Structures are given as structure tokens and as C-alpha cells.
Amino acid sequence: MTEKAENLILEHLRAIRSDTAQIKDDISEIKMRITSIDERLTLAEKGIANIHGDMAMIQLRLDKQGDRIERIEKRLELTPA
DSSP, rough: HHHHHHHHHHHHHHHHHHHHHHHHHHHHHHHHHHHHHHHOHHHHHHHHHHHHHHHHHHHHHHHHHHHHHHHHHTTTOOOOO
16 A cells, blocks of 8 residues: 555544544533433423323323224224225
8 A cells, every 4th residue: 555545544544533532522511411401300390201201102002992993893894884
């Protein structure tokens, strides 16, 4: 490999290393911000968030049950087509 090609490869490796270091710094900062936000949430707020998640799951289950009932009614010809 020529010296010019080796220098080009080294330049690219240095740029990649620099970019990787910047990404690590950014991720570290994001983690600190998320931790800060999480610490600010009170137990009540966390409870409310859990309730919202539970309600979404219940709604999804109800929708699936409704679909199943409609299929059963159609198969048994209980509803007009």
C-alpha cells in the first residue's frame, strides 16, 4: 500500500474515532438528563403514567374481543350480512 493511501486511511480512522468520542459524550449527556427528569417525577406521576398504560392495554383487549364477537355473530348468522 502506498504511503498516500495509508495516510488517507489513518485520517479516516482519526475522524471515526473523533466522531465516536462525540457520540459517547452526547449519550452521556442524554443519560444525565433522563436521570434528572426521572428523579423529578413523583410517585403519583409515575402511578398516573402506569394507569394510562394499563388503560391502553385494556382498550386493546376490548377491541380484540369486539372483533372476535363480530366474527362469531357472522359465523352463526346472528347479524344481517
